[in-house]
Amino acid sequence: MDGKRKMFISGGIIGLIATILMKFGNPGNMGFCIACFYRDIAGALGLHRAPVVQYIRPEIIGFIFGAFIIAIAKGDFKPRGGSSPFIRFFLGFFLVIGALMFLGCPLRMILRLANGDLNALTGLIGYLVGIFVGIQFLKKGYTLGRSTEQAKISGYITPAIALVLLIFLLVKPAFIFFSTEGPGSMAAPIALSLIAGIIVGIVLQRSRICTAGGFRDAMLIRDYHFLWGILGIFLVNLIANLVLNFQSFNLGFVGQPIAHNSHLWNFLGMVLAGICSVLLGGCPVRQTILASEGDTDAGITILGVIVGAAFAHNFGLASSGEGPTTNGKIAVIIGLIVVLTTAYSIVKQANQIRYEKKEGVNNA
Amino acid sequence: MEEYCVVTFHITQHALMFEKVMKELEYPVKLMPVPRQISSSCGTAAKIPCEKKEEILKLCNERQLPTEGFYKIEHKKKRSWF
Numbered sequence: 001m002d003g004k005r006k007m008f009i010s011g012g013i014i015g016l017i018a019t020i021l022m023k024f025g026n027p028g029n030m031g032f033c034i035a036c037f038y039r040d041i042a043g044a045l046g047l048h049r050a051p052v053v054q055y056i057r058p059e060i061i062g063f064i065f066g067a068f069i070i071a072i073a074k075g076d077f078k079p080r081g082g083s084s085p086f087i088r089f090f091l092g093f094f095l096v097i098g099a100l101m102f103l104g105c106p107l108r109m110i111l112r113l114a115n116g117d118l119n120a121l122t123g124l125i126g127y128l129v130g131i132f133v134g135i136q137f138l139k140k141g142y143t144l145g146r147s148t149e150q151a152k153i154s155g156y157i158t159p160a161i162a163l164v165l166l167i168f169l170l171v172k173p174a175f176i177f178f179s180t181e182g183p184g185s186m187a188a189p190i191a192l193s194l195i196a197g198i199i200v201g202i203v204l205q206r207s208r209i210c211t212a213g214g215f216r217d218a219m220l221i222r223d224y225h226f227l228w229g230i231l232g233i234f235l236v237n238l239i240a241n242l243v244l245n246f247q248s249f250n251l252g253f254v255g256q257p258i259a260h261n262s263h264l265w266n267f268l269g270m271v272l273a274g275i276c277s278v279l280l281g282g283c284p285v286r287q288t289i290l291a292s293e294g295d296t297d298a299g300i301t302i303l304g305v306i307v308g309a310a311f312a313h314n315f316g317l318a319s320s321g322e323g324p325t326t327n328g329k330i331a332v333i334i335g336l337i338v339v340l341t342t343a344y345s346i347v348k349q350a351n352q353i354r355y356e357k358k359e360g361v362n363n364a
Numbered sequence: 365m366e367e368y369c370v371v372t373f374h375i376t377q378h379a380l381m382f383e384k385v386m387k388e389l390e391y392p393v394k395l396m397p398v399p400r401q402i403s404s405s406c407g408t409a410a411k412i413p414c415e416k417k418e419e420i421l422k423l424c425n426e427r428q429l430p431t432e433g434f435y436k437i438e439h440k441k442k443r444s445w446f
Binding site (some may be wrong): 071138139142205217221222225286291 | 376410
């Protein structure tokens with residue numbers, strides 16, 4: 001089977017499963033939403049106290065288990081890290097601030113679009129602009145440095161966290177919060193979500209599908225390999241929605257579930273998410289998969305995402321169906337300044353070092 | 365059986381520098397995602413004809429083009445889904 005078809009089918013499986021999860025109870029256009037799911041987990045753990053978005057999403061646990069198991073089986077499991085973890089933490093932090101301004105990670109953006117929500121088109125344009133900006137830094141020599149091999153145990157931390165979350169989900173101790181209303185209360189049955197997550201985790205680990213990588217490669221090196229995966233997610237999800245969730249299909253900007261139509265802020269939120277994704281080398285879903293196969297830098301990024309999501313609700317930064325908040329707008333602007341400054345500073349330093357090295361060679 | 369070789373890099377910029385120099389020297393080079401057989405990462409690699417390996421590696425050395433590794437990719441006819 002050729003690469004393109006394989007990618008398309010891999011994406012298609014994800015798109016199909018997203019429709020099924022929505023059919024069986026997940027919130028509107030939220031078969032999967034990595035940013036929202038980590039936000040719900042942050043809420044369930046009491047890191048924020050927004051009562052409508054607290055749930056330990058089994059899909060995330062499934063992603064981690066699926067990717068971890070297949071990585072072990074196929075020899076991809078390699079504990080590694082040490083590539084600017086602190087910077088990655090904050091890139092993850094601001095990525096989720098941008099995503100919660102828009103109300104969805106890049107994956108949910110595609111799913112929203114596939115169910116007729118045209119606000120996701122504004123978000124997509126923002127995401128593409130963000131990726132374009134990020135690419136300019138890559139071209140100029142941006143890097144977070146190499147990661148090196150780490151102790152084996154470090155690679156088991158992410159799957160161990162997933163296991164603890166699963167126990168919390170099943171045992172439901174009193175200190176874990178579960179929404180009784182709002183999006184946090186809407187969920188497919190635990191077993192279905194978990195199995196769906198495991199399947200998608202396996203598919204994502206094998207295919208390496210990444211929303212940021214797909215658009216980045218198309219723009220940077222004119223390679224469309226990963227873009228076929230994104231297309232698969234979109235098209236299969238669209239068709240499956242029309243067949244299975246026809247009553248919820250709604251083409252337009254208004255009346256969309258868990259969305260708002262403040263175009264400027266949908267755009268800017270996803271610009272921020274796009275820049276962060278390229279600078280991190282992958283969107284939130286990709287970070288989750290990398291963390292599961294032993295990449296502790298991706299693990300730190302996810303912690304940044306969870307902490308960022310908690311702050312987003314504690315400080316009133318996350319948008320709601322009514323629209324963005326003033327605090328959220330300020331946070332997105334700050335996020336843009338912080339990540340652009342960080343990337344600029346890295347590029348400047350990298351070029352300085354290269355220049356000095358060349359000088360050294362010439363003088364020798 | 366299709367066979368080709370790839371050069372991998374530590375950072376994207378190195379791949380772009382490599383492509384630029386090779387194109388100037390009229391080598392057939394194409395940037396692509398790192399093949400799945402090599403790595404589970406999704407960085408950028410450069411596809412080159414295997415028979416030019418020695419020439420190209422020598423050139424990289426002379427021109428101080430930083431590379432990470434060199435791999436030969438063989439496509440087996442029967443490939444599993446994974």
